[in-house]
Amino acid sequence: MKQILPLYFIMGSQDCKLDPAFTLTEAIKGGITCFQFREKGPGSLQGTEKVALGRKLQRICRESNIPFIVNDDIELANTLQADGIHVGQDDMPIEEVVHKFVGNIIGLSVHTVEEAKQAATHNIDYIGVGPIFPTGTKKDAKKPVGASHIHTIRDAGISTPIVGIGGITKQNAHHVIQAGAEGISLISAISMSDYPQLAAKQLKAILTLA
Numbered sequence: 001m002k003q004i005l006p007l008y009f010i011m012g013s014q015d016c017k018l019d020p021a022f023t024l025t026e027a028i029k030g031g032i033t034c035f036q037f038r039e040k041g042p043g044s045l046q047g048t049e050k051v052a053l054g055r056k057l058q059r060i061c062r063e064s065n066i067p068f069i070v071n072d073d074i075e076l077a078n079t080l081q082a083d084g085i086h087v088g089q090d091d092m093p094i095e096e097v098v099h100k101f102v103g104n105i106i107g108l109s110v111h112t113v114e115e116a117k118q119a120a121t122h123n124i125d126y127i128g129v130g131p132i133f134p135t136g137t138k139k140d141a142k143k144p145v146g147a148s149h150i151h152t153i154r155d156a157g158i159s160t161p162i163v164g165i166g167g168i169t170k171q172n173a174h175h176v177i178q179a180g181a182e183g184i185s186l187i188s189a190i191s192m193s194d195y196p197q198l199a200a201k202q203l204k205a206i207l208t209l210a
């Protein structure tokens with residue numbers, strides 16, 4: 001997980017300023033360590049178009065040995081033989097995901113310390129803790145918890161690998177690492193950039209300095 005979590009890019013076509021394949025290719029050149037295909041919400045693709053884009057982005061990841069993770073959709077994750085799946089608290093119960101998902105990386109969204117404690121009782125590879133900062137990308141995001149919440153989770157004795165998520169930019173990314181997260185996961189800081197390779201490079205540099 002240590003190699004995978006540092007700079008965890010998440011994107012769907014609905015989040016993308018430029019062409020998704022171009023943005024992903026550039027982000028990989030810029031040093032992302034993991035990619036999550038999250039085709040969801042207003043303006044996202046459905047059905048065969050969603051599968052086709054997933055396959056296209058998975059191919060780009062495979063060429064560079066970057067783990068390809070699918071958000072929420074276990075049928076899609078199994079159809080694509082994705083490396084991992086990420087589910088939310090109100091998606092398929094984690095016991096069912098562990099049982100049904102054929103790949104090997106399982107991630108879970110976590111907001112409260114209680115949810116983090118629950119997650120630690122399952123064989124989960126990482127938890128996505130957030131939203132850390134205010135975000136406009138996820139319409140139904142919960143109240144921002146601040147980077148200190150990661151510290152609180154660590155103080156509760158939870159050692160599950162953590163990526164922070166929500167409103168993370170090159171200006172605030174260091175707070176997330178200093179609070180005890182293994183990495184940062186983000187959408188718009190790269191997906192809305194005119195220069196996704198530079199955006200990824202700058203975020204990666206901050207991680208090494210944090």
Ligand SMILES: Cc1ncsc1CCOP(=O)(O)O
Pocket residue numbers: 130131134135136137138141165166167168185186187188189
């Ligand atoms: C998927 C998700 N979960 C909590 S906040 C969020 C959106 C993160 O997007 P951004 O990095 O653009 O704030």
Ligand SMILES: C=C1C=NC(C)=NC1=N
Pocket residue numbers: 008010036038071086088107108109110127128129163165185
């Ligand atoms: C909601 C999410 C939280 N964390 C991660 C890593 N991905 C997500 N889709």
Ligand SMILES: [Mg+2]
Pocket residue numbers: 072087088089091
């Ligand atoms: Mg979800």
